[in-house]
Amino acid sequence: xxxxxxxxxxxxxxxxxxxxxxxxxxxxxxxxxxxxxxxxxxxxxxxxxxxxxxxxxxxxxxxxxxxxxxxxxxxxxxxxxxxxxxxxxxxxxxxxxxxxxxxxxxxxxxxxxxxxxxxxxxxxxxxxxxxxxxxxxxxxxxxxxxxxxxxxxxxxxxxxxxxxxxxxxxxxxxxxxxxxxxxxxxxxxxxxxxxxxxxxxxxxxxxxxxxxxxxxxxxxxxxxxxxxxxxxxxxxxxxxxxxxxxxxxxxxxxxxxxxxxxxxxxxxxxxxxxxxxxxxxxxxxxxxxxxxxxxxxxxxxxxxxxxxxxxxxxxxxxxxxxxxxxxxxxxxxxxxxxxxxxxxx
Amino acid sequence: xxxxxxxxxxxxxxxxxxxxxxxxxxxxxxxxxxxxxxxxxxxxxxxxxxxxxxxxxxxxxxxxxxxxxxxxxxxxxxxxxxxxxxxxxxxxxxxxxxxxxxxxxxxxxxxxxxxxxxxxxxxxxxxxxxxxxxxxxxxxxxxxxxxxxxxxxxxxxxxxxxxxxxxxxxxxxxxxxxxxxxxxxxxxxxxxxxxxxxxxxxxxxxxxxxxxxxxxxxxxxxxxxxxxxxxxxxxxxxxxxxxxxxxxxxxxxxxxxxxxxxxxxxxxxxxxxxxxxxxxxxxxxxxxxxxxxxxxxxxxxxxxxxxxxxxxxxxxxxxxxxxxxxxxxxxxxxxxxxxxxxxxx
Numbered sequence: 001x002x003x004x005x006x007x008x009x010x011x012x013x014x015x016x017x018x019x020x021x022x023x024x025x026x027x028x029x030x031x032x033x034x035x036x037x038x039x040x041x042x043x044x045x046x047x048x049x050x051x052x053x054x055x056x057x058x059x060x061x062x063x064x065x066x067x068x069x070x071x072x073x074x075x076x077x078x079x080x081x082x083x084x085x086x087x088x089x090x091x092x093x094x095x096x097x098x099x100x101x102x103x104x105x106x107x108x109x110x111x112x113x114x115x116x117x118x119x120x121x122x123x124x125x126x127x128x129x130x131x132x133x134x135x136x137x138x139x140x141x142x143x144x145x146x147x148x149x150x151x152x153x154x155x156x157x158x159x160x161x162x163x164x165x166x167x168x169x170x171x172x173x174x175x176x177x178x179x180x181x182x183x184x185x186x187x188x189x190x191x192x193x194x195x196x197x198x199x200x201x202x203x204x205x206x207x208x209x210x211x212x213x214x215x216x217x218x219x220x221x222x223x224x225x226x227x228x229x230x231x232x233x234x235x236x237x238x239x240x241x242x243x244x245x246x247x248x249x250x251x252x253x254x255x256x257x258x259x260x261x262x263x264x265x266x267x268x269x270x271x272x273x274x275x276x277x278x279x280x281x282x283x284x285x286x287x288x289x290x291x292x293x294x295x296x297x298x299x300x301x302x303x304x305x306x307x308x309x310x311x312x313x314x315x316x317x318x319x320x321x322x323x324x325x326x327x328x329x330x331x332x333x334x335x336x337x338x339x340x341x342x343x344x345x
Numbered sequence: 346x347x348x349x350x351x352x353x354x355x356x357x358x359x360x361x362x363x364x365x366x367x368x369x370x371x372x373x374x375x376x377x378x379x380x381x382x383x384x385x386x387x388x389x390x391x392x393x394x395x396x397x398x399x400x401x402x403x404x405x406x407x408x409x410x411x412x413x414x415x416x417x418x419x420x421x422x423x424x425x426x427x428x429x430x431x432x433x434x435x436x437x438x439x440x441x442x443x444x445x446x447x448x449x450x451x452x453x454x455x456x457x458x459x460x461x462x463x464x465x466x467x468x469x470x471x472x473x474x475x476x477x478x479x480x481x482x483x484x485x486x487x488x489x490x491x492x493x494x495x496x497x498x499x500x501x502x503x504x505x506x507x508x509x510x511x512x513x514x515x516x517x518x519x520x521x522x523x524x525x526x527x528x529x530x531x532x533x534x535x536x537x538x539x540x541x542x543x544x545x546x547x548x549x550x551x552x553x554x555x556x557x558x559x560x561x562x563x564x565x566x567x568x569x570x571x572x573x574x575x576x577x578x579x580x581x582x583x584x585x586x587x588x589x590x591x592x593x594x595x596x597x598x599x600x601x602x603x604x605x606x607x608x609x610x611x612x613x614x615x616x617x618x619x620x621x622x623x624x625x626x627x628x629x630x631x632x633x634x635x636x637x638x639x640x641x642x643x644x645x646x647x648x649x650x651x652x653x654x655x656x657x658x659x660x661x662x663x664x665x666x667x668x669x670x671x672x673x674x675x676x677x678x679x680x681x682x683x684x685x686x687x688x689x690x
Contacts, residue, residue, distance in 0.1 A: 026440075027429070027430075027433055027438070027439070028439075028440050028660055029421070029422070029547040029548055029659070029660070030548065031548070031659075032440070032547065032658065032659050032660040033440065033656075033658055033660055033664075034637075034656050034657030034658045034659065035656040035657050035658075036656055036658065036668070076374070077374070084372075084689065085372075088372055088684065088689070091684075093372075093682070093683060093684035094372070094373075094683065094684075095371075095373050095377070095378065095679065095683050097682060097683075098678045098679050098681070098682025098683050099675050099678055099679060099682075101678060101682060102671075102674050102675050102677070102678030102682070103671060103674075103675065202374040202377060203374055203375065203376070203377075292379075308654075308656075309653075309654055309672070311378075311379050311380040311381055311653075311672070312379030312380050313377065313378055313379045313380075313381065314374070314376075314377050314379065315373055315374070315377040315378055319378075322675075323381070323671075323672060323675045326447075326448060326668075326671035326672075327654070327656070327668060327671075329447050329448075330444050330447050330448065330667075330668045332447070333443045333444055333446060333447030334440065334443050334444060336443070337438070337442060337443025337444075337446060337447070338438060338439065338440050338442075338443045339433065339436075339438035339439075344429065344433075
């Protein structure tokens with residue numbers, strides 16, 4: 001089994017305790033700000049500082065890739081949509097673009113494994129690992145070397161965003177077929193059946209859903225439990241390069257002491273594997289949005305995360321987490337803006 | 346029975362339908378933005394315009410008052426806290442002040458019925474109706490004339506905020522003992538027992554909770570179903586002037602075509618009565634935050650409202666609704682910022 005890259009250090013207990021003390025001393029009933037108090041203390045813990053700094057610089061990084069299974073009838077959309085969506089984000093008129101602008105969040109996109117290239121957008125392809133992936137029910141999605149390359153790319157992207165000032169990161173997803181990969185990875189990680197984790201993605205009917213479950217079961221059977229026990233092998237066998245890059249990104253942020261807000265089922269699958277790959281990562285995470293995909297709840301339960309909002313979004317691109325960002329900012333504001341009872345006399 | 350002031354006109358079906366069409370034509374899977382699409386269409390309906398205008402000018406107006414029942418052992422806090430909290434909001438260092446600043450929401454406070462006066466803050470007392478209220482289990486809280494005065498004050502406050510540019514209003518609450526009044530009003534409006542609607546407010550123990558329920562039951566028995574059937578009589582018998590002012594404010598906003606975001610159990614009780622008082626008001630409302638008080642869910646169910654967030658806040662002051670404001674702004678941004686599929690070719 002691949003060794004974990006490193007144990008990720010824990011956030012600061014001292015800052016967490018100081019935040020609790022600050023909150024408890026405020027001119028309000030004890031605990032009256034509920035989850036905002038817990039969130040505010042978590043922000044202090046990950047920043048290692050109390051009072052916390054404002055979360056002015058929040059960034060969603062979208063990892064785009066195609067998936068071989070998408071041509072096997074698991075999705076409501078053709079794979080050509082992936083490239084159109086990449087162009088939409090690059091052009092600033094996609095769903096996540098609109099929501100990010102409204103919430104003071106920056107957006108970037110990386111082509112990790114889209115089936116086509118974007119010669120007119122060279123900056124988004126500099127971390128590209130391959131074109132699409134193999135259909136997981138028939139063959140390994142990619143090689144171990146490609147997984148390692150993608151993990152390193154994600155880590156490098158996290159490092160660059162953090163060096164540029166990012167205080168909170170979001171891993172966004174983009175790619176037709178990616179809820180099939182997410183379900184496979186969650187089922188493999190948790191050791192449960194495809195039927196328990198698989199949902200309707202962007203909106204498939206019962207027949208397609210049953211086929212999607214069968215494809216995932218076939219992939220899990222093909223690979224076997226022994227190889228699926230290792231997070232890197234798991235990504236190679238039933239994963240994808242865009243997922244591996246996001247795993248490297250999430251773990252890389254945690255290793256550098258920068259928190260990550262998890263979006264829907266794709267990011268939840270990536271976070272689950274990031275915790276396997278770099279134990280301790282989960283302490284640096286919060287969940288932004290409750291997905292309609294059943295696998296997300298199972299993954300978040302394992303990670304001990306509860307989503308901040310539940311608005312039935314199923315767009316992907318990091319959009320659910322983006323909508324939840326103001327709640328974290330409210331938690332910071334509550335810690336920094338309410339008078340201490342002792343100061344009021 | 347008092348006649349309804351007027352029927353409140355319905356929001357624009359035309360704008361709602363145009364928003365649905367706009368959303369369905371966007372470059373995203375149909376319905377992929379879930380509740381944001383419904384919210385965005387509601388914003389269009391209440392604005393009577395599609396695409397909608399940004400919600401730049403959002404205001405929380407806090408209605409402060411003391412309550413006679415607070416001296417009867419129903420609260421964890423003494424009534425002196427009410428005046429201290431008014432000063433906290435006026436000074437900008439209360440809970441709602443911090444959250445409103447973080448979410449670009451303006452805050453004002455009106456002393457409607459605080460037990461003491463604020464000579465150093467004359468502007469907050471210009472709509473004052475009386476000092477505190479009578480203990481509802483022993484006597485009517487206030488006179489019918491005082492209710493009418495408070496309703497008119499709330500209507501006037503709504504008119505002034507709207508004339509000054511408010512696009513979305515929040516009724517905030519402030520006053521020790523006010524969850525007892527809210528529970529009494531909800532029980533009286535819905536015709537259910539005090540035990541079903543009464544919660545722990547800012548944090549009371551079992552003995553105090555049972556006493557609080559007994560006080561409410563005594564009040565409802567004292568008044569009788571016939572008088573409780575009328576919304577104005579109900580406010581006089583088991584209500585309070587600050588509640589009546591907020592009812593006038595909510596109905597006044599709706600009559601003028603300006604939407605209101607409902608906060609916790611206090612605002613839910615007020616909204617319930619506003620709908621009785623000015624039928625049609627509820628179409629102009631959304632619920633911001635799920636309260637920990639059981640009466641709120643019952644009131645919102647009757648109004649057909651589902652809260653946008655659930656963060657276990659129990660501070661009052663409009664704080665829960667303030668935290669939810671960015672979700673409405675995200676809904677507007679989704680309608681205005683995502684490309685039409687037809688424009689992408």
